[in-house]
Amino acid sequence: MAVIMERQSVNLGIRMIPFNKMQPFALNPRRQPPTPTSLDELVASIADLGVLQPVLVRPQAGSHEPPDDAYEIVYGHRRVAAVERLATEWIRTRKDGQHPPSDAHRGMVPAAVVLDLSDADALTMAFIENAQREDMHPLDESDAIRDLKRLDPTLTVRGIADRLKLSARRVQRRMRYERLGPLVRSAFLANVITTDHADDLAMITDVALQERALIEGCFQALGATSPRAASLKKLATASPEDLDALRLSVAPLRSLHQWIHDNIRQDPTDGAVQEEFPELAQLATTTDVATLLQVSDHSWKVPTGVLQREEYREVTGKKSTHGEAAIVVHGGPMRLVRICRDRACRAHWPDLMTRQTPADTARAARFEAQAARQRKAQAAWSRTRRSVWPALVTHATTHAKLSGDLVRRVIGEYATRELLRRAKGVKLTDANAAGVLALHVLERSRRTRSELSTAARLVGFDLGKWERDERARQKSASKKATAKSGRAKGGAK
Numbered sequence: 001m002a003v004i005m006e007r008q009s010v011n012l013g014i015r016m017i018p019f020n021k022m023q024p025f026a027l028n029p030r031r032q033p034p035t036p037t038s039l040d041e042l043v044a045s046i047a048d049l050g051v052l053q054p055v056l057v058r059p060q061a062g063s064h065e066p067p068d069d070a071y072e073i074v075y076g077h078r079r080v081a082a083v084e085r086l087a088t089e090w091i092r093t094r095k096d097g098q099h100p101p102s103d104a105h106r107g108m109v110p111a112a113v114v115l116d117l118s119d120a121d122a123l124t125m126a127f128i129e130n131a132q133r134e135d136m137h138p139l140d141e142s143d144a145i146r147d148l149k150r151l152d153p154t155l156t157v158r159g160i161a162d163r164l165k166l167s168a169r170r171v172q173r174r175m176r177y178e179r180l181g182p183l184v185r186s187a188f189l190a191n192v193i194t195t196d197h198a199d200d201l202a203m204i205t206d207v208a209l210q211e212r213a214l215i216e217g218c219f220q221a222l223g224a225t226s227p228r229a230a231s232l233k234k235l236a237t238a239s240p241e242d243l244d245a246l247r248l249s250v251a252p253l254r255s256l257h258q259w260i261h262d263n264i265r266q267d268p269t270d271g272a273v274q275e276e277f278p279e280l281a282q283l284a285t286t287t288d289v290a291t292l293l294q295v296s297d298h299s300w301k302v303p304t305g306v307l308q309r310e311e312y313r314e315v316t317g318k319k320s321t322h323g324e325a326a327i328v329v330h331g332g333p334m335r336l337v338r339i340c341r342d343r344a345c346r347a348h349w350p351d352l353m354t355r356q357t358p359a360d361t362a363r364a365a366r367f368e369a370q371a372a373r374q375r376k377a378q379a380a381w382s383r384t385r386r387s388v389w390p391a392l393v394t395h396a397t398t399h400a401k402l403s404g405d406l407v408r409r410v411i412g413e414y415a416t417r418e419l420l421r422r423a424k425g426v427k428l429t430d431a432n433a434a435g436v437l438a439l440h441v442l443e444r445s446r447r448t449r450s451e452l453s454t455a456a457r458l459v460g461f462d463l464g465k466w467e468r469d470e471r472a473r474q475k476s477a478s479k480k481a482t483a484k485s486g487r488a489k490g491g492a493k
Ligand SMILES: [Zn+2]
Pocket: 322, 323, 340, 341, 342, 345, 346, 347, 348, 349
């Protein structure tokens, strides 16, 4: 095994050792007991074929001498448990004089015995053996890493990763599970939440907040008082049906993200946060990140000491040195930004700039002065307009001299021209000005016969006499036309 051993260990080879001389390994990385079904299958297979793969043991109490008494199982716990059950059942059911059909029935387990195996090495070997056979629960990995680190405090993340054949990133994330509170731990261990959920929850240092994130972020639909939220609180004693229901009702990961963005202020000085955010870790090598301005993507529920969205504008352009360096710690994914808080800055607060240039200022002043003049004139007119008409009448009736020019101006150029056109060749002069004006008044205001008759009398025109004369003229014109027509007919015969 290409594991870096702390000490030189000595392999004494394979021996047959009775199961009752073997104790479980205190640091066994797989904490979850095997399921009854899988143990049944193993017992059946060992009854048929025996133990094919030896287990690994070391002398208890770190003995250097070849042991003959007690051993500690480094790995192979399930096989020892299976042999124990097979042998116990055989003794209970065997008939007198019957010999055990195999070593396993006699309770003997083939075991590789290794001397001088340190705790750290034993844990490492157990870990890898378990990991090779089956996926371990991430929490088991986390606990094993914690134990390894306790046994050898000099181990770095990289060192642990090398030993356990894991990526450094995975070791880092597993180490963070130590922050998980009891409720989140049990939800995770029962596979109610996924590794992704657990990774996010482990970024929250406060255990009470972690639990709120679990209940509100992962089971949003439940509400704090629903029966399922209650079963979440009592995970340790939850029935398999409750657990299934919880697994089915877990919200998508993005709702947990949203909850965290809305409710959690990320701490840029937290080592875990820096590990997840290399840009920040890089910055932390030259700058005290605690002094960075902290900003929110939200304008609501913003924690004190964090600038809300309205208080700053983001400076774009990667090379820009304008403004201040800041970090988004609330309301959205963490990121480094530059911000401008200078409300007099025209580049980032243009909406606050009402007068931008001297020319704009002058133009605005001109508009304002013009509007003021209009308001003043309007006010003056509304004070005098009631008295202007009588004054105008007085002046016009005493001073105005009737002339062709005045009539033209009063009636208007167009109306004058139309009126004279209908009058067939009459010219407007000072002498007939009064008559033309009278015509205009007649034409515009008199429409019915009686109205026209009244108006016509005013200018000395007898409408009745004119009508009689007109009818007579039309009659005689009609007679002449008939006579003419008759002669034309006679002549044709
Ligand atoms: Zn600016």
